[in-house]
Amino acid sequence: MGLRNLVDKMKPTFSKGGKLSFLGSTFDAFETFLFVPNTTTTKGAHIRDCNDMKRTMIVVVMALIPALLFGMYNVGYQVGMTGFEAFWFGFLKVLPLIVVSYVVGLAIEFGFAQSRGHEVNEGFLVSGLLIPMIMPVDVPLWIVALATAFAVVFGKEVFGGTGMNVFNPALLARAFAFFAYTPQMSGEKVWYAAVDGADAVSGATALESLSTSGTLGVHAVGGEPISACDAFLGLIPGSVGETSTLAILIGAAILLFTGIASWRTMLSVFVGGLAFGYLFNLLGVTAYPPYLHLIVGGFAFGAVFMATDPVTSAQTDKGKYIVGFMTGALAVIIRVCNPAYPEGMMLSILFMNALAPLVDYFVVERNMARRNRRIKTVK
């Protein structure tokens, strides 16, 4: 194979002792991207499952695609376009966000891998796509760049890289941008892309309307009231990828079928959100149907793609039920009880990221106690 020969010819230059050996990790990343390496097992099991991190991460990226494509269409739809025109308009608006996030994030990842002499981790393939999908479409690119850099460096690399981080990097990027640049991340204008350089359209998101008036509000273009069906399909203002519950559920189906995301977490988040939605209804705090919580704002997106992050969520099966339930419940509590900040999902997941190790600690502690009891009955 010609390509293989070419790679083999280049390899010595990048290997130890070669002229460009300081770019070894970068070369390795591209080489293993092109070719599954010829490494064979030396210790332990002689055969291995053909699943690896690359495949795992690429399946997650594929699961994100329906929500991303719909998000692009919705960007155009929200400013009054329809059909392919809407999609193309949205595509051109969203693409720069994706490019910036990937370029900044991967550059830092490669740099760190290089300085540590590690192979480059695939984790950012997912984070890099998640970041633009949870940003408002009108966010300035430099904020995306800064937030991505912050998330990768302080959310991940300072802990040792993929697999060692405490907080979900993509959510950390959003939290950073939200708190550091609140005016550019909220308000009535950021949810609508500028047309021909001018902010033509503005309006509250369905989530904000829900928190202030108990209804989903009206479409900014046309003035029709937003129906629950619109919210489910995703024809509402919001962050790029989060609006369509339907597209997110397609992604969820992919993740659950392939077994990559935990159904325990996903299910418990929805159950927790719904349970507390009903509770607030019973207490008379809210009057709208509780299921609206699940289809507006970032609830569904967070439940499917963020809360299920295996690294930052609970690691034990029992822990997953508990952490998932609390994530959903907390998101609804924040939405209902804190009028200044209607979107609770982001903070709820980040907070539960911090609590997950504690939950796991108690789950594992019980297993250890069972075993230690056995010693005492012996002696």
Add this chain to the structure above:
Amino acid sequence: MSKNIKLRKGLDINLVGRAERTVAERPMAASYAVSPLDYENVTPKLLVKVGDRVKAGNALFFDKNNPRVLFTSPVSGTVSAVNRGEKRKLLNVVVDADAVQEYEQFESTDLGSASREQIVETMLSSGIWTRLVQRPFGLIADPEKKPKAIFVSAFDSAPLAPEYDFVLAGCEKELQRGFDVLARLTDGKVHLSALAGREGFVAGIKGVEHHTFEGKHPAGNVGVQIHHIDPVAKGEIVWSMNIQDVAVLGRLFLTGRLDMSKTVAVAGSEIDKPQYCRIIAGAPVRSLLDGNVRKQQAGAAVRIISGNVLTGRKVEADGYISADADMLTVIPEGDRYELLGWAMPRFHRFSVSRAYFSWICPRKAYRLDTNLNGGERPFVVTGLYEKYLPMDIYPMYLLKAILAQDIDKMESLGIYEVLPEDFALCEFVDPSKIEIQQIVRDGINLMIKES
């Protein structure tokens, strides 16, 4: 009395090349080898030199840490080589076999009147003692200690593993005698676990506690069985023995001779005619393969594994089958590149993940090679290892405790109950390609050092 234990976790990997139920008698090979490397934590001290004559059952070396434990020759003949590696580490002792075998005659002890100490002495001097495995840690049993129970598994659930109901058919007498001997070694019970539905060949054994297990691999691992029957707590000791070795032990106490013959499966996708072979322990690999390996394309190699594909040892074509192996597996080496492999459908490869397509044809037998199928990464996925370890243990937490060298945590999380082999499936499925069995081995070695 007999209890059926059903395990839901685990995995049967369906490989091409299962041994047919025929036994090929192999002629006596030219030479046989005994290696201290087949055992953990043995420091060998030689008792013979090149040119010495030995009978089957005569000692070749002993363990310095435990001088009563002798390693004996499986055949009679002349010591032809003492192979050493780096730092003069003893690799193996090779004995050129006589055409007509002579056996060391051990006292054919009358079990009724013999004391436990006499029985132990016969087992030690014949070398069969080395086949007694002590848990925790999987070491050779300490003759100064008494186990709370002894466990024998009557089936092997690993991929392509030999079927003992075929291998040991007609050996009831030896087996019964072997179990009678084991029963004398402990004040507790001797537990015999068979595969549900295939327990017929051991059902008649008396003086043991019968159990049956249902489920996928690793249900046949004695460690998993111990965990479900009578788990090992800190400070306790149990022993286990391979069931073919129980038959050898039985023969020893029936005839007074160490007859190390056993039936091994020769299996794997690269074997022309997978079948069983009757051999003597320590036989050369060549005598077993002997023109039975499929011709490979230019540049392609095969891997010969003494044991099964999950836990066996790699051996060279001029090597010898290891003492604990009941099978020899030959699979293709996977030392080639695959263009964009991770993005391809890969119908010919197996994965437990539905990110690939093995789930479409669950009965398909695979020809898997030794490619690692990816690069090593930190722990990322969760909830996966648990599905392949049918024990009340949190595998990832135990592994992390080992990596952190936290002895107390390792104890509480179950290090006394596991051996690397119990984690072999976790290692197989791991998308992060972490050397899990080696981590467990390191953890056990640390525990031995600290205790």
